[in-house]
Amino acid sequence: MPNNLQIIKIKVQNFKNYKYTLVDFGNCLHTIICGANGIGKTNLLDAIYFLSLTKSAFHSDKQLIKHEEIFFRLEADYHIEDIDKKAIVTYTPSEKKSFIVNNYHYPSLAEYIGQFPVILIAPNDTDLIREGSEERRRFFDTLLCQIDKSYLQKLSECNKILKQRNALLTHFKEQRNINTTLLEVYDEQLLPLMEFICTARSNLLNSISSITQKYYDSIAQSTEKINMIYQSDCLDIDFKNHFKNALQKDYMLERTTQGIHKDDFDFLLGDIPIKKFGSQGQQKTFVIALKFATFEILRNTLNITPILLLDDILDKLDQNRTEHLMKIVSQEPFGQVIVTEANIHRVEYINQKKNWKIIEIDKL
Ligand SMILES: Nc1ncnc2c1ncn2[C@@H]1O[C@H](COP(=O)(O)OP(=O)(O)OP(=O)(O)O)[C@@H](O)[C@H]1O
Ligand SMILES: [Mg+2]
Structure with missing residues (x-):
């Protein structure tokens, strides 16, 4: 059984709109953070996200410092x-x-x-469906980097060589002369890296789609x-030849012009692309199911039950979907769940069974 992870308390100092605030989740697994628009609900989730992944889900590091301050500090008890x-x-x-944990100063992120x-x-997760392929590659790469450290290393290496190869192509064009021997040195390193990345992405897609289907259902x-x-x-079985044949075009x-940096992932409902024809509720349901699948994969690989942070998740979902969603996250394999909600009626609705702890941000 994976280990349960719980955040008990968080102290937020000079982080976005917070000057100094302590939020105490206690020993409670299910929390609703509520309060008016702009009060800092999403910012609080972002602080917890930062403590996990060493970066914000939305902004650059500098933008996280409260205006007119010079640093920020987050402290959490897990x-x-x-x-x-x-x-x-x-x-x-x-x-x-x-980054310090129990007085140990981590030398690297x-x-x-x-x-x-x-x-x-x-809410902006549906960009994953609507935006271009780069967004989808980043999503699957982030997951692959978390479950396989060698993927991160190989992906960085591949991107570095691709950049060098492109710079070389520009140089050849300027010189009006191609040095194929030099390019071959790059290609010999590049092709096995692309093969590795392609296999990892393909395997991930095979396993994640059935889990996504389960949660969608x-x-x-x-x-x-x-x-x-x-x-x-x-x-393509002939990829190496296609790659070599594309040299003149390159x-x-x-x-x-050929390779993993052009990859894309199509999401369909039946035979129909969700991007073009899915309703907002269907798109949202798909992304939630995909994120739940990510949760399950991470939980099994890291052997820790991740904390689930749900920011304004219920908007656009009908009552049935809302009901099923809240039921799903209240039970295994999910552990701690923190939900933000601005609409007081939905807070009451979620908390019908009175087993959620309600934290009102403006009363902190
Ligand atoms: N670096 C910063 N310094 C000061 N204030 C900031 C900073 N970054 C963001 N804010 C403020 O934080 C507020 C937004 O907070 P947040 O997005 O957490 O609100 P919210 O409670 O989630 O609202 P909603 O219900 O609309 O989603 C904005 O008023 C914004 O100006
Ligand atoms: Mg918000």
Whole structure:
């Protein structure tokens, strides 16, 4: 059984709109953060996200410092099974971010990440469906980097070589001459990296689509079939030849035209692209199901139950979907769940069974 992770308390200092605030979740697994628009509900979830992933879900580090202040500091008490952990992060723009857990100063962010996993579901997540392919590659890459450290290393290496190869193509174009021997040195390193990344993305898609379907079914209580299709040049059995044959085109366009940097992921409901024809509620349900699948994969790989952060999640969902969703997150495999909600009627609705702790931000 994965270890349960719980955040017990968080102290937020000079972070976005907070000067100095302590939020005490106590030993409660289910919390609703409520308060008016603009009061700081999302900012609080972002602070918990930052403590997990060493970055904000929405903004650059500098934008997180409260206006007219020069640093921010977050401190959180966690409970993992029987162990207490105190994490402290401080950030001043002129210095590196500092991460300390139980007095141990982490030398690198990569070493720190993974101890306090969270899954955040936020209103702008449907961008994943609506925006361009880069958004989808980033989403799946973030997950792959968390479950396989060698993926992160290989992806960075691949991106670095791609950049160098493109710079070289520009240089050749300017010189009106291609040095194929030099390009081959790059291609020999690049092709196995692309193959590795393509296989990892393809395997992930195979496993994540059935879990997404499971959650979609239970939220929507429908028989709508989800299809997630991975599109990549590298899936072609003749990819190496295609890559080599594209050299003239690459030279003309001064960039690498084939490879994993062009990959995309199609999301369909039945045979119909969700992007074009899905209603807002269907798009939202799909993204929530996909994020729940991410939760399950992370939980199994890290052997820790992540904290689920649900920001304004109920907007656009009908009563049935809302009801099923709240039921799903209240039980296994989910652990601690923190929901934000501005609409007091929905707070009352969620808390019908009185087992949610309600924290009103303006009363802190
Ligand atoms: N660096 C900063 N310094 C000061 N205030 C900031 C900073 N960054 C954001 N804010 C303020 O935080 C407020 C937004 O907070 P947040 O998004 O958490 O609100 P919310 O309670 O989630 O509202 P909603 O119900 O509309 O989603 C805005 O008023 C914004 O001006
Ligand atoms: Mg908000």
